[in-house]
Amino acid sequence: MELILTARIKHRGNIGTAYPIAPNLLLTARHVIEAVDWQSGESITVEWPAIKDSNDKPLTATVNGIAYDGEGPAEDIKSKCDLVVLYCDLPSEIKTKPAESILASRLFVARTGWQTAGYPNVTGNCMESTTGKFGADLEKPEVKLTLDDTIDPTVAQANGLQNGWGGMSGAPVFDLASGKIQAIITDHNQWMQKQLIGVSIPYLINHSQRFREVTGIESHAQRHQKFIAEQKQQIFNVLSKMPNEEILFKELADQLKLKLPNTTSKKNLYDRLLEVFEIDELAVLDILLYAGSGALKQDAGDTVRHKLIDLFYFFARLMTPESAVPKQVLIKLSVYSAMATELSLSAIYGTNPDFVFREGEVRGKHAIDATVITRETGWDTEAFKKDAVESIHTAIHKLPPTKHLGNFERRKLNAVIKQRQDPALNQLYRLELNLGDPKLLNNPLQEEVNCQALSAADCLPDLPIVYYGEAEAEKEAELSAKFEELFNILETSQPST
Structure with a gap:
């Protein structure tokens, strides 16, 4: 997460926040710039206070116009999403990656952590960072963001501030697990109390053809x-x-x-x-x-x-049919067999399928069956994480761990999982849960809280958890x-x- 790239955007004394997502594109909330009279030649200034130019002044750039304003073929995204993409020739000092590596196309897991940075009034429009957790509205254009903490408005109001968090509109919301932008803040009320509202980036990527065209993200x-x-x-x-x-x-x-x-x-x-x-x-x-x-x-x-x-x-x-299922922590497939699960996942991750015939069933060579995780008496979430990570370590390395797997070992194991998803290495490790198997009815991975714990940023955020077994794909029985x-x-x- 490169919070330092978060920009301050100005227009007629109003302050907002923006973030560069390509060499010539900025992402912000629409209402930040909706008063601009483009036809009369009005312009918007963007600056990076933390980055200085050769004269030791904040780096600046000028916005040239609107690249995306929610419009697209046969869709009404504009009425749902307070978001805009602006054309802006960024200074050479602002190094950006392709939008596809900055913006998240996969859904986050509910109640996992996020971080944002913007330019609120309460700090004199200096950069302020804050954190929180995602809500549960995963597949809606607007998502809820709960705050870990906020600033007591009493002192600021006594000093004449009536909207302490004004200026945070357009601030990027980074998923702590992936480091990618999952949303931008659009509604923060006056003091960002309890809950914010943001526009979902995965929703836009999955539903707006025009947004994909502008950002260069493939459909x-x-x-x-x-x-x-x-x-x-x-x-x-x-x-x-x-x-x-x-x-x-x-x-x-x-x-x-x-x-x-x-x-x-x-x-x-x-x-x-x-x-x-x-x-x-x-x-x-x-x-x-x-x-x-x-x-x-x-x-x-x-x-x-x-x-x-x-x-x-x-x-x-x-x-394998075309699938709109994105890469995400919890993947629900409409297939019946482990064989079809491997084919579907290989298409999603861009790997080549690799099968074994085990216990009378064709399945993915690197699938970890959810039966390796069982419910123990007196189990709590932390005990589940400990046992689950040890089981996954054993499945991947073919040996049980020789010591307790703390934060360092978990990050290392997650790095191995993520690294081997590369098509060149072609070892797509994941947990598979057959929802049609009566033996798995009480499996702890059927509970969202356990999936969240396992996929948390300090655990194994890049290990997919895959559900299958409740539906059948066309010709799947014959193919099996x-x-x-x-x-x-x-x-x-x-x-x-």
């Missing part, structure tokens, strides 16, 4: 299109590396009734498989199963096995059967030792 549809293109490219890469004489290549060509002179292009095979896929998604998996079975009877080596697995996984992943047949073929074709 779910754009991400899904990129995801599909990446899967097809990976399929082509696998096929293009197969020699024509390789047994799996020959078996695939035979299943597709393609002739194989030495000059046959790998692209012919690729195009034909995609053509079959477009007609019948499951049929292409049958072709892979038949070809793989035939090839493994002749050559059960690792090369054939790995290529068969890769092709099967990539085509199965192409069947294909996966089990794949593992049956792989198991029965194991070379003898």
Whole structure:
């Protein structure tokens, strides 16, 4: 969180707060600038009191106009959100990251911590930082923000101040766990007593096409299109590396009734498989199963096995529907099986799926089943956190911890979890809770307070907790059967030792 980048915005003596979200964009509350007469040439000055220019004066910039004011195709965001994005050529001293790395697209967890900074009247419009906790209205355009503390208005009012926290409008609200902006303050009443109101940034990202366009953040549809293109490219890469004489290549060509002179292009095979896929998604998996079975009877080596697995996984992943589910701490999926859970999560996180066949079920290789966490007699929240973190440490490192996992060890474990979500490392650890499993009816992870405790900033904020098992995706049962047949073929074709 770079609170020092929080800017003071001025117009006709009025003060507000803004935050740079790109090299030429500022985020603030709409009512801070709604009195500006742009047509007559009025301008707005923005300054950073904590950053000095070469003359030892506060760094300044001029706002050039409005980039986003809540309007978009077929949507009425403007009436719901007191938020505006301004064009502003920022000074070179203000170093910003892409908006996507500054603004949060995933929902925060209710009652976790936030921090903000702005320029209230009570401090003479000098920067003031304050903290609090998010309310429970996670999926609404406006969110509630409760304060940890505020300033007693008695002394300030005696000195003539009637609106001590005026100037905080537009202040960025950072989620302490992620360090990203989850909201901006829009309604703070006169003294920021008990509760504030903010505009939800994840709501805007998920509901406003225009906001995404202005900030350069991709939509779910754009991400899904990129995801599909990446899967097809990976399929082509696998096929293009197969020699024509390789047994799996020959078996695939035979299943597709393609002739194989030495000059046959790998692209012919690729195009034909995609053509079959477009007609019948499951049929292409049958072709892979038949070809793989035939090839493994002749050559059960690792090369054939790995290529068969890769092709099967990539085509199965192409069947994953576009999802509006964002990355967030608690993910609720409309799928029935652990297999479909792995496919869905790989699409959300941009990783390649990785499966194992365990206890009669195909599931994600790095899934941590919620059954590792059980309810103990006399358990309180702190005891739950201690036991849960130890269980997760054991599941990830394959060894129980040798000492108590304090704050340092928890942060380190969380860093490992977050680091391995990178597609290059491809180890998507998460807790999975099958809501359809009667054995998990009393699992502590069904209680929100326990999920909040585990995902708190001082615990494991980057470990997803995933619910599934109460709904079924289209063709999921048929796809599950294909996966089990794949593992049956792989198991029965194991070379003898």
